[in-house]
Amino acid sequence: MRAIVIEEFGGPEVLRPAELDDPAPGPGQVLVDVSARGVNFIDVYQRAGAYQVPLPYVPGMEAVGTVAALGEGVDSLATGDRVGWAMAPGGYADRAVIDASRLVPVPDDVTDEQAAAVLLQGMTAHYLTHSVHPVAEGETVLVHAAAGGTGLLIVQLAKARGARVIGTVSTDAKEAVAREAGADEIVRYTETPVAEAVRDLTKGEGVAAVYDGVGRDTFDASLASLRPRGVLALFGQSSGAVEPVDPKRLNGAGSVYLTRPSLAHFVADRDELLGRARDLFTLIGEGRLNLRIGGRYPLEEAGRAHEDLTSRGTTGKLLLV
The missing domain is CATH 3.40.50.720 (NAD(P)-binding Rossmann-like Domain)
Known part of the structure; x- marks a missing residue:
């Protein structure tokens, strides 16, 4: 499968395309065919080494796709289900293995691109305005x-x-x-x-x-x-x-x-994770939350997407599709 692999920390040039073997899900895990990936500053921080991750590393903390295979003990999902995730790595690839507990179902009235554009940044906006300081x-x-x-x-x-x-x-x-x-x-x-x-x-x-x-x-x-x-x-x-x-x-x-909050601490509980995602998907489906896609890039151009994100010249969400 195609993937973007980081072998050393540095600038956008360290985001190198590679061919890897397809991963296999272990117990409690799910193999996802990835269709769209959000590009986020956390990916930049990890790529640059500001946030340390073990190398080599496949970045991408937010993505959406279709369930391709289930690991042992996973009975809450079925092959063919559309799912998304945030705050789990591996999205910059054709396929990713993710813990079932981190996946959220994507409803029919939300597209893959919409879901990939809202899960990480949308849940961040949600916990900030609803939990860190509940806006009155x-x-x-x-x-x-x-x-x-x-x-x-x-x-x-x-x-x-x-x-x-x-x-x-x-x-x-x-x-x-x-x-x-x-x-x-x-x-x-x-x-x-x-x-x-x-x-x-x-x-x-x-x-x-x-x-x-x-x-x-x-x-x-x-x-x-x-x-x-x-x-x-x-x-x-x-x-x-x-x-x-x-x-x-x-x-x-x-x-x-x-x-100095982090999304990970506000979706650590699965009920909280599902609740935040559900709130956002409902608003999108009802047309009450507008998503602006600021750029779409092929997977191989992840480096260019990072350059554009950090230039402060973009608006809205950048996606690898």
Whole structure:
């Protein structure tokens, strides 16, 4: 089968096509014929060595496909079922073996591409807006990179819960995309100091929560944008890791809360995993959650997809198909 294999950490060039033997499912596992794969920053972090993984390694933490074979003891699925997963590796290949406990069924009214575009980033947006800081009606929240794959989903889920959403973007085109998703206010971080703009937009109060997947470049502005006892959810580091923080800064910012959450800890329970996926698929099927596919690439061009993702020039979700 075709696969993308990482044999050493580095830039996009280490994502090399290879031919591997078809894997076989063991007890409790499922062999999946993969049809679509999400491209995510966690794949970038693993490829670069920021998140250590054992080498050689087949990346791809989010994918969708069809059940090809069942391992011993798997009775909850059947061959031919459409399934997807997030936070399990191996998606950058024609076939992958995944623990049955990590798979979610994909309903008929959701396409493979839609499922691959929403499972990792969508469940991230879901746990951020429903669990880390459950958005309350009438609150104002700040979403960084509001035109990105995760940002667009956070904007929509926060709006669905009744929030006023301020989004940060860098260009006219990205502003249009973020506003289409429901962002009420836009801050051009390339032109205006973000915290200053947020204070102006909230009449000095600050926001109830900041959803920050950018990291180093935005952290100080995020902290300065919070209202007293607000929540800074630092869920990514696309610009680099944040330097160590003196806890006294949280006091000075208004007794605010700082958390560095991970999707893995919010889908560790299977009922929680299925519930988040079900909520998202229902919204898609009902036309209440719009997915923007920002680029489709053949599997062999995974390196180009990584280059485009990290360039900050894309909007929406990138897929390997």
